Amino acid sequence: QVRLAESGGGLVQPGGSLRLSCAASGFQLDYYAIGWFRQAPGKEREGVACISTGDSSTIYADSVKGRFTLSRDNAKNTVYLQMNSLKIEDTAVYYCTARKWLCGSTWFDTRLYDYWGQGTQVTVSS
DSSP states (O other): OOEEEEEOOEEEOTTOOEEEEEEEESSOGGGEEEEEEEEOTTSOOEEEEEEOSTTTOEEEOTTTTTTEEEEEEGGGTEEEEEEOSOOGGGOEEEEEEEEESOOOTTTTOGGGOSEEOOOEEEEEOO
């Protein structure tokens, strides 16, 4: 059974850090680009970042560039999203998702992904 499972969310103060994990089962992440999206209450789901296969090149939304870092460990079939200098506006449910091979210029389009996780809540609050 194909499955993506996010973990690592929680409550953190502004300026703090969290590391989210996206673990795959039922398929090999080696062949998939992994995207992270987030959705805050009352807002549309938005792309946060994406990491491709091969050279593991990454793309970040402007809102998180310089603060968030993606990495992948194909041996563990897991992708990580390191989130530093968190802001209140980063509060959302975070989802990981998979599509074949590369992120590409359409990485932010939710319709182009094959598998989705159930999401993990990140709350940034003082």
